[in-house]
Amino acid sequence: MPKLAATMEEGIISCWHKQVGDQVAKGEPIVEVLTGKINAEVESPATGILEQIIAADGALVPVGEAIGVIAESKVALQATPRMKKLANELGIDLAAVVGTGPNGRITEQDLQEHQQEALNADPVKATATARKMAAAEGVSLPGIQGSGVSGRIQKTDVQHALHEETAEKISHLVLDDYEVLPLTGMRKMIGDNMAASAFSAPHVTLTTEVVMDQAVQLRQELREKYRNEAKITFTDFINAVVIKVLQEMPEVNATLEGNEIRRWHKVNLALAVARKKGLIVPVLKNAGRKSLTEISQHTADLVERARADRLTLEEIQGGTFTVSNLGMYDIDGFTPIINPPQAAILGVGRILERAVVVEHEVMVKPTMVLSISFDHRIMDGDAAARFLKRLKYLLENPYQPVVE
Amino acid sequence: MAENIVEADLAIIGGGPGGYVAAIRGAQLGAQVVLIEEDQLGGTCLNRGCIPTKALLETAHEYQKLDTLAQRGIKVAGKELDWAQALAQKDKAVKTLVGGVGYLLQRNQVRVIKGHGQFVDARTLLCRQSDGSESKIQAERIVIATGSQPKGIPVEGIDGQRVLSSTELLNLPSLPQSLAIIGGGAIGVEFASVFHDLGVEVSVIEALPNLLPTMDADLGVFLAKKFSKQGIRVEVNTLVQGLRDIGSSEEIRIKNKDGREQIFQAEYVLLAAGRQANTAGLNLAGIGLNLAAGVIPVNEYLETAINGIYAIGDVIGGIMLAHVASREGIVAVENALGHKVKADYRSVPACIYTHPEIASVGLTEVEASKHYEIAVHRFPFQANGRAVAVDQAEGFVKLVSEQKYGQILGIHLVGPMVTELVGEAGLAVAMESTVEELATTIHAHPTFNEALMEVAHAAIGSPIHNL
Numbered sequence: 001m002p003k004l005a006a007t008m009e010e011g012i013i014s015c016w017h018k019q020v021g022d023q024v025a026k027g028e029p030i031v032e033v034l035t036g037k038i039n040a041e042v043e044s045p046a047t048g049i050l051e052q053i054i055a056a057d058g059a060l061v062p063v064g065e066a067i068g069v070i071a072e073s074k075v076a077l078q079a080t081p082r083m084k085k086l087a088n089e090l091g092i093d094l095a096a097v098v099g100t101g102p103n104g105r106i107t108e109q110d111l112q113e114h115q116q117e118a119l120n121a122d123p124v125k126a127t128a129t130a131r132k133m134a135a136a137e138g139v140s141l142p143g144i145q146g147s148g149v150s151g152r153i154q155k156t157d158v159q160h161a162l163h164e165e166t167a168e169k170i171s172h173l174v175l176d177d178y179e180v181l182p183l184t185g186m187r188k189m190i191g192d193n194m195a196a197s198a199f200s201a202p203h204v205t206l207t208t209e210v211v212m213d214q215a216v217q218l219r220q221e222l223r224e225k226y227r228n229e230a231k232i233t234f235t236d237f238i239n240a241v242v243i244k245v246l247q248e249m250p251e252v253n254a255t256l257e258g259n260e261i262r263r264w265h266k267v268n269l270a271l272a273v274a275r276k277k278g279l280i281v282p283v284l285k286n287a288g289r290k291s292l293t294e295i296s297q298h299t300a301d302l303v304e305r306a307r308a309d310r311l312t313l314e315e316i317q318g319g320t321f322t323v324s325n326l327g328m329y330d331i332d333g334f335t336p337i338i339n340p341p342q343a344a345i346l347g348v349g350r351i352l353e354r355a356v357v358v359e360h361e362v363m364v365k366p367t368m369v370l371s372i373s374f375d376h377r378i379m380d381g382d383a384a385a386r387f388l389k390r391l392k393y394l395l396e397n398p399y400q401p402v403v404e
Numbered sequence: 405m406a407e408n409i410v411e412a413d414l415a416i417i418g419g420g421p422g423g424y425v426a427a428i429r430g431a432q433l434g435a436q437v438v439l440i441e442e443d444q445l446g447g448t449c450l451n452r453g454c455i456p457t458k459a460l461l462e463t464a465h466e467y468q469k470l471d472t473l474a475q476r477g478i479k480v481a482g483k484e485l486d487w488a489q490a491l492a493q494k495d496k497a498v499k500t501l502v503g504g505v506g507y508l509l510q511r512n513q514v515r516v517i518k519g520h521g522q523f524v525d526a527r528t529l530l531c532r533q534s535d536g537s538e539s540k541i542q543a544e545r546i547v548i549a550t551g552s553q554p555k556g557i558p559v560e561g562i563d564g565q566r567v568l569s570s571t572e573l574l575n576l577p578s579l580p581q582s583l584a585i586i587g588g589g590a591i592g593v594e595f596a597s598v599f600h601d602l603g604v605e606v607s608v609i610e611a612l613p614n615l616l617p618t619m620d621a622d623l624g625v626f627l628a629k630k631f632s633k634q635g636i637r638v639e640v641n642t643l644v645q646g647l648r649d650i651g652s653s654e655e656i657r658i659k660n661k662d663g664r665e666q667i668f669q670a671e672y673v674l675l676a677a678g679r680q681a682n683t684a685g686l687n688l689a690g691i692g693l694n695l696a697a698g699v700i701p702v703n704e705y706l707e708t709a710i711n712g713i714y715a716i717g718d719v720i721g722g723i724m725l726a727h728v729a730s731r732e733g734i735v736a737v738e739n740a741l742g743h744k745v746k747a748d749y750r751s752v753p754a755c756i757y758t759h760p761e762i763a764s765v766g767l768t769e770v771e772a773s774k775h776y777e778i779a780v781h782r783f784p785f786q787a788n789g790r791a792v793a794v795d796q797a798e799g800f801v802k803l804v805s806e807q808k809y810g811q812i813l814g815i816h817l818v819g820p821m822v823t824e825l826v827g828e829a830g831l832a833v834a835m836e837s838t839v840e841e842l843a844t845t846i847h848a849h850p851t852f853n854e855a856l857m858e859v860a861h862a863a864i865g866s867p868i869h870n871l
Contacts, residue, residue, distance in 0.1 A: 129836035155811070155836055
């Protein structure tokens, strides 16, 4: 298991691109590894045959332990004498070329592409000592910021990366009066993101109360109906209605990127998921095309993998609108911070039996507080208010869409 | 009294190798620069140090070489030294280079004001010119580059007429018969070499156990042996007890660490026991800038305790070398003009122009062993083709490397032209090169610098031309 980031201690095998017996070339991506935040492709350290896969897909492996065995190739290379001659002229090691012809035969195009790739490769600049130290200590050079001339990575930079890692381990101090945790990694990333959003996007939060009696009833019916396919939660139900309103109102389903306001045709619904190690926001892609059961199934899968640290980078990118639901924590209502570059975020409170006035009479009904925070650079209050009003209407009259 | 006010972005006090380089760098970065110099541009280095001594060293070496030509089949009849002409050649070289500095400053539009500069406040300098006129210079950023001067030692008789500084010695009207040098550092041993080669009877007195005490010990040990063989008297572990002018010469009383006292005589005594920062007359106390151990303290960006005032070169102590001052001048000015650069002293070459030459860069064996598991390898110039061919096969290259990664930590050389070879060694240290890299780089044959490749081969376990 290679060390892909300074703080990486273990990684999960996401998937092998190669099977046992496959020919692999040095530098060719052979396996995908999931670290705390991202999915990374791991390149083959050598040319040869993948002889054994030690850690299968899904396995959690500490850094430094073997995940597979590559046997250096002794078999005859699949190349015609003409290709061998050409490779010789171009100074290419045929063993490093992956053949795409019949039976893995190396073609002239393979040679040309290989040479182009070699030319395009941007080698990491590092001193010889830094390289040796990084190799010996299992530190990945591309992740390190070089302090030397033209950004060359020096020994101290590698030491610093190593030290940071140790510091993170040891600086979790429990003192008599308090506990010290470093503001690093995930915590720092979230903090920086939230601060950037709070200080650059002018936030306005609108709040409304929704009577949920009909929604509660409909959700109950739907849950029974689809019980074999999915476990439809209130969150799924509310999300489905949110998705519908977003499709109607692209001015809310928007992002601000540079000087462009982008109103998205697709709804990519971002879902805030709490985890011990920090908030993560996986994205339900193209949610407008999904049925309620699909929404429910995919959400469950995303949440489960978010908690297991097994999301890909792609799965946490590209959101167009975020929903943050704190109902399960008995929160009535709150003012969420926008997840940039998105235009708005919906905060969902708990559903609680409250006193409601219906036709001059006080009645007890389940209600829920919704709040929307929006970026006033992207839209005005009326758009957010109309969004909230429409959402409230559909939740209070959930049977309505059928006849609309 | 005529007083005019000059405004500038950057003012530099002192036009030595630190100050003038700083001024040019400032101008390159677009600043309006004023440079204050009370004497000649080029400072100690150009006028009283590095350059004039190199001129005389060459004269001395050529003169001494005449004695060795017979073995090459060259017969020389008559050998005579015209000391006045030797000084004239030296002065001409100095004048050329000083003129060159003036020209560079002029072409870079640096305004040079001749006179003595001192602080009025943290943004204002007062410059008194020799004709009595005064200028006030107002600058947002000021760099102090006032250099150093020879340091006295607390010894009876040190103020005597026959006790000279290097500057005075360089301008003696005639060569002395004998010379005693107090201090076996870079300046002391170079003067010993020059005057010995010119036929003067020379003694060197060093308080510490080795000549060149700040360098790798092997170098000083080698040089002491070489000096003794040449007929230079070397007294290490020895303190000067007293000096006395006895009319035609000076009587020198010394005592070594075993308590043995000796008295001997020399026509002149050269005081070369270190240098002290030039901080007097700047009114540093007036602006609240305090000294620490006699030098101006600075941070790693070379800024003093007062915002906007920087100090560089000998006046901040540290490694008192012209090339260090120049680098510091560039670093300070870049920081003064909005960059953020640290002074990096990992690869500072030091060169001693004796015969044979001595040079080093990086950590000494002792320094390195405090921080690393080290390996030490040597390669002798006796095994270097060119050195043998030109009959200069003496000395060695010593390589100090770190064991685990093979990082080159220090290279120490004594031998032919090693002051030029040290450039490559310096690059290797600065680039954190490993012994493998140095060994596998093809070096031209026959050159002296093959010795660097050879010592690296030794470090990776396989010297080709040595056993």
